[in-house]
Amino acid sequence: MFVWQKLGRIFDPQTVYTLYWLKHFAQSPTLLKLGDRFRIFFSSRPDPDEFGNFVSYTGYLDLNKHDFFDIQCISAEPVLSLGKLGCFDEFGIYPACIVGHDNRYWLFYAGWTRCEAVPFNAAIGLAVSDDGQHFERLGDGPIISYSIDEPFVIGSPRVRIFNHQWYMWYSAGVEWLPASLQCSRPEPIYKIRMAVSDDGINWLKQGKPVIPDILDEHECQASADVTFFEGLYHMFFSYRYTTNFKNAARGYRIGYAYSANLYDWTRDDSKAGIKPSTTGWDAESVSYPHIFEHDNTLYMLYQGNGIGKTGFGLARLIDYKALK
DSSP: OEEEEEEEEEEOGGGOOSOTTOSEEEEEEEEEEETTEEEEEEEEEOOOOTTSOOOBEEEEEEEETTEEEEEEEEOSSOSSOOOOTTSTTSSEEEEEEEEEETTEEEEEEEEEEEOSSSSEEEEEEEEEESSSSOOEESOSSOSBOOBTTBOEEEEEEEEEEETTEEEEEEEEEEEEEOOOSSOSSOEEEEEEEEEEESSSSSEEEOOSOSSOOSSOTTOEEEEEEEEEETTEEEEEEEEEOSSSOSSTTTSOEEEEEEESSSSSOEEOGGGSOOOOOSSSTTSSOOEEEEEEEETTEEEEEEEOHHHHTTOEEEEEEEEEOOOO
């Protein structure tokens, strides 16, 4: 099993007052190594409009690679504009993964748009950059969108390259629960699925859930990040109840599964090794894990209460007991 030591909160969005795009939330942190510094991409929101509607942008902050809590700068502007009128990412861009490939940086993100019968819909887009600062879309449409057995809410992409093959784990909506006494608006149910690619652009969906439910059939699963360590593939992901989840009892948790071949996974959340704290910024929920290696040590970025409303923090692997 894994044993993580929480090092603390790296960033609290409520401490920034001068950037228009960064007023509320710091969500879905993902890290890029750039020479003498680490760049963490994340999603944030300006103040809502007169109708109470939010949009979301992606920007970044740079950290001293020798001191994770030394924030050197925050991007003055988002790295990517919102999508054009009617596009899948017209109202929001969530970073989920950035991959260095062919001397360029590939940003896989979830774009969302507003709907009428339900609050939103989402699909997965791709933008590229030469400098890790300014990104351009490959096109106005998504690289992975809705399909016959995945009819809505395609998001949370995490991409890794293993043995020259591209793998993407993402969340796919399977049902909307209508508004009720338990939820004031319709809520989506989504599960982790996988796609593979030879080039990072054209993807073949596997068309089936990756891991089983443990809460109930309405369990929501997202943000599966996979790393290879000690001879196995390890997946850390988020899961929660569909309704009434903005509290300590039913909020997001980080789950765990392992595999020898990337296709067949065994879920065992007891081995994840990280839970909400007893008090503080991550006492209600922990979610959206991102695993990276530095100085021969594994680290985990994760967001805290309110699905990133209180920002994101860092944990370090301090012990690992091989799976039996």
